[in-house]
Amino acid sequence: MPSITEEICTGNLGSLQTIPDSFTWNVTAEDSVLPPSSAGVEESIPVIDLSDPDATTIQLIGNACQTWGAFQVANHGISQKLLDDIESLSKTLFDMPSERKLEAASSDKGISGYGEPRISSFFEKKMWSEGFTIADSSYRNHFITLWPQDHTNYCRIVEEYKDEMEKLANRLLCCILGSLGVTVDDIGWGQKAGNSGTKLERGAIRLNHYPVCPEPERAMGLAAHTDSTMLTILHQSNTGGLQVLREESGWVKVDPRPGNLVVNMGDLIHILSNGKIQSVVHRAKVNQTRSRISIAYLWGGPAGDVEIKPISKIIGPLGTSLYRSVTWKEYLQIKCEVFDKALDAIRTVVNPSD
Numbered sequence: 433m434p435s436i437t438e439e440i441c442t443g444n445l446g447s448l449q450t451i452p453d454s455f456t457w458n459v460t461a462e463d464s465v466l467p468p469s470s471a472g473v474e475e476s477i478p479v480i481d482l483s484d485p486d487a488t489t490i491q492l493i494g495n496a497c498q499t500w501g502a503f504q505v506a507n508h509g510i511s512q513k514l515l516d517d518i519e520s521l522s523k524t525l526f527d528m529p530s531e532r533k534l535e536a537a538s539s540d541k542g543i544s545g546y547g548e549p550r551i552s553s554f555f556e557k558k559m560w561s562e563g564f565t566i567a568d569s570s571y572r573n574h575f576i577t578l579w580p581q582d583h584t585n586y587c588r589i590v591e592e593y594k595d596e597m598e599k600l601a602n603r604l605l606c607c608i609l610g611s612l613g614v615t616v617d618d619i620g621w622g623q624k625a626g627n628s629g630t631k632l633e634r635g636a637i638r639l640n641h642y643p644v645c646p647e648p649e650r651a652m653g654l655a656a657h658t659d660s661t662m663l664t665i666l667h668q669s670n671t672g673g674l675q676v677l678r679e680e681s682g683w684v685k686v687d688p689r690p691g692n693l694v695v696n697m698g699d700l701i702h703i704l705s706n707g708k709i710q711s712v713v714h715r716a717k718v719n720q721t722r723s724r725i726s727i728a729y730l731w732g733g734p735a736g737d738v739e740i741k742p743i744s745k746i747i748g749p750l751g752t753s754l755y756r757s758v759t760w761k762e763y764l765q766i767k768c769e770v771f772d773k774a775l776d777a778i779r780t781v782v783n784p785s786d
Contacts, residue, residue: 444530445560446643446723455558457652463683475684477676479692482603483507493604494611501697501712502676502686505604508693510596515667515691517589518639522725525564525578526641536564536574543567543636545574551657554771560642560651560718566590567636590637593729597665598635601731604663604695612705614745619704621738635661635731642673642726645718653716653724659698660767660774662732666694671724677713699767699775700732700760706742707754711775736761754781 445455478496480489482505496503525533525546538545544567549559564574571590575583609615642653653673668674674686674694686694702711718724734740741757755778758766767774 445562445645449646451560451645451647451650455560456650457557459649459652475678475681477502477504477684477686477694479504479506479689481506482509490607490610493607497608497611497697497701497709499710500676500678501710502695502714504686504689504692504694506689506692508600510600510693512691514589514593514596518593518727519667519669519725521586521589522564522639522641522727525639526562526725528578532578533562536577538565542570544571549654551655551771555655557652559654560645561653561716562641562643564639565636566639593727594634594637597637597729598731600693601635601663601665601729604665605701605732608663608697608701608709612708612743612746614743618743618745621734621740635729638728638730640716640724640726640728642671642716642718642724644723645720648718648720651718653718656713656715657772658711658713659696659730660700660733660764661698661730662700663698664696665729665731666696667727668694669725671719671722673716673718673724674726675715675717677715683715698730698732699763700740702775703740703755703763703778704743704746706746706751708746713772733764734760736764752781754779756780 477500478492480492480496480503482489493503533546536546538547543550544565546562546564549561549563550565552559565571572583572587575586579586606616609618640654645651645653656677666674668688670688670690672685672687675683676686676696678684696712696714697709699711701709716724716726737759739757739759740763742753742755747753755775758778763774763778766777770777
């Protein structure tokens with residue numbers, strides 16, 4: 433995790449009246465790759481009701497995954513109280529003085545704790561955001577530091593959130609795979625493991641804060657990227673900022689809808705589906721008058737030595753595997769080295785028709 437104990441701490445961004453050069457992005461250059469028609473796009477990612485997950489729902493999810501790589505879900509079963517609790521926890525944390533937050537900073541060797549986005553090292557400019565990652569039990573020690581008297585209650589909220597999100601993620605995965613005519617068992621290493629769900633490592637939670645920005649058009653909350661995992665389930669506060677990239681039309685806003693959750697497809701499901709499901713490129717912009725909170729649950733990824741490759745049933749007897757077999761540990765290392773070129777690095781066929 434990149435260090436944030438620099439001259440300008442991300443924990444102080446909300447108090448700045450101007451943007452320091454280290455935080456100034458050439459956003460025009462970042463958008464230059466987009467088609468000319470992208471200006472003023474009013475598209476929106478699909479919204480899918482999960483209250484009655486029948487064959488039609490599975491078909492809708494499959495279509496959203498293959499055309500967008502993202503969708504919103506309504507009636508997903510996660511209580512509004514739990515969503516409010518995790519958002520309140522996040523606000524309480526990020527409202528603390530920067531010196532206090534730095535006491536819970538992630539270590540050079542660890543992941544959990546307070547710090548900048550993990551993708552920061554791939555960009556010359558800094559991002560207008562701060563966050564707290566919960567990837568293992570070490571977060572409890574950080575919570576004790578932050579809330580000596582109330583850490584037990586905050587840990588309870590986190591564990592309940594993890595449990596509920598894991599259930600929803602498993603449910604969504606079954607629908608996604610079902611839309612492709614396969615099941616979790618067809619993954620090989622993804623068979624059920626008792627009551628704990630699939631043999632995927634339990635997801636990590638990333639609490640994000642995007643402070644008010646005096647010049648939002650010159651700043652970037654979170655730079656464009658794809659997630660490495662199977663999928664990400666995002667709860668965002670009522671301030672917008674999330675955008676997903678669609679090849680046909682450019683950046684599309686994903687405005688918050690009360691109670692809904694955003695589901696983004698990651699690199700792992702892209703590989704398993706042999707490229708049928710899109711690994712969505714997304715970013716976060718900032719706001720001049722309102723700060724924004726989001727809570728990302730990044731789910732999926734087997735043990736490090738497990739090989740991942742396209743599911744054979746999806747390829748078919750005469751089809752071609754677009755990606756070579758790679759261990760999860762190896763793929764994550766490739767992602768650390770080449771970032772947005774990781775999928776290209778393991779691709780075996782440049783054009784499926786070759």
